[in-house]
Amino acid sequence: MKNYTFNKENGCWYIDLPNWTGTKGELQMVAGADTLLDKLSNNGTCVDVMLTTDRNCPEGFETLKRIIQTPPNGCIYHLGLVPVWLCNVTKFVFEGIFPKQINFKVI
Numbered sequence: 443m444k445n446y447t448f449n450k451e452n453g454c455w456y457i458d459l460p461n462w463t464g465t466k467g468e469l470q471m472v473a474g475a476d477t478l479l480d481k482l483s484n485n486g487t488c489v490d491v492m493l494t495t496d497r498n499c500p501e502g503f504e505t506l507k508r509i510i511q512t513p514p515n516g517c518i519y520h521l522g523l524v525p526v527w528l529c530n531v532t533k534f535v536f537e538g539i540f541p542k543q544i545n546f547k548v549i
Contacts, residue, residue, distance in 0.1 A: 443494040445549060446535070448479050450487040455479045457531060473527035482548050492549045495541040503545040511540060519544065 447458040448471065455471035462469060471479055483489035492503075499505050506519035506526060516529045517540040532540055 443492055443496075443500075444535070445490060445492050447488065447490050448483075450479070450483070457535075459531070459534065462531075462534065468529070469531060472529075474524065475526050475528060478521065478524075478526055490549045491546050493535070494545045495536060495543065496545060497543075499543075499545045500547075503547045506544045506546065508540060508542050 448455055449458060450456075455476045456466065456469045457471065459469060479489060482491065494500065494503070504521060506521050506528075508517050508519050509525075511517045512527065516527055517532065519526045519528055528540070532544075536544075
């Protein structure tokens with residue numbers, strides 16, 4: 443399990459990844475991820491989230507399930523019926539893969 447901070451700046455959500463070597467724009471959460479973060483933060487400007495890819499969803503976590511890869515740089519996940527597109531930053535966070543599921547909870 444890993445903890446990550448997401449910050450909203452000028453209406454846009456970004457993941458805080460100190461070791462990221464790409465551009466800040468690549469860290470922006472879009473296409474449903476931003477909407478999910480609005481919900482998780484209660485429309486705030488910062489939220490800390492615990493993530494795990496354990497096959498068995500731990501108690502208190504919700505699960506995003508991968509439904510389709512969108513080459514060259516992303517995957518669509520869903521939480522119930524709401525799609526969330528996640529870019530290649532996901533592969534950076536999860537050691538080179540788009541996991542089949544991402545379990546998460548606000549901490």
